[in-house]
Amino acid sequence: MILKGRAISKGSGRGELLVSPAPISFLSGVDPETGIVIEKGHPLEGESVAGRVLAFPYGKGSTVGSYVIYALAQNGRAPAAIINTEAEAIIAVGAIIAGIPMIDSLPADLSDLPGGSIVTVDGDTGELACDDAT
Known part of the structure; x- marks a missing residue:
């Protein structure tokens, strides 16, 4: 399955899809040393974002x-x-300066994406490719 969205930050990234129904604040919400979501009560609290394709509605905070x-x-x-x-400015700027591929505006709700599956994000074309085996 390939979904076409809008390209935000160039490059290609592949990994396990981690989906959050809630916005994420990276300032005090994600530990920059470990990559663990530390925001109390967040649906992804305790999960690591490291090396995974992170899908969430939008960023919040500073x-x-x-x-x-x-x-x-x-x-x-x-x-x-x-x-x-x-995409909003906080997350887009972070992805760009960090060299993390980023897309938005997919035709499907994030909650419909196959969490836990291996996916590829193409930040040049805005495409999300989900493995057929998932």
Whole structure:
């Protein structure tokens, strides 16, 4: 299955799809040293974003969140790619400066994406490819 969205940050990333129904604040919501979601009560609390394709509706919180995404990349704990329902500046800037492929505006709801499956995000074309085996 291939879904076409909008390209935000160039590159290609492949990994296990981690889907959140809730927005994410990277400032105080994700530990930049470990890549673990630490926001209390968040649906992904305790999950690692490292090396996974992270899908969530949009970012929230301070613009410092962009630098937390960059720190994740510097620490080898960044997501392999990011998918948003609608990209906003904090997440888009973070993905761009960190070199993380990012897309948004897919024709399907994020909750309909096959969480746990292996997917590829193409930040050049805006495409999400899900393995047939999932």
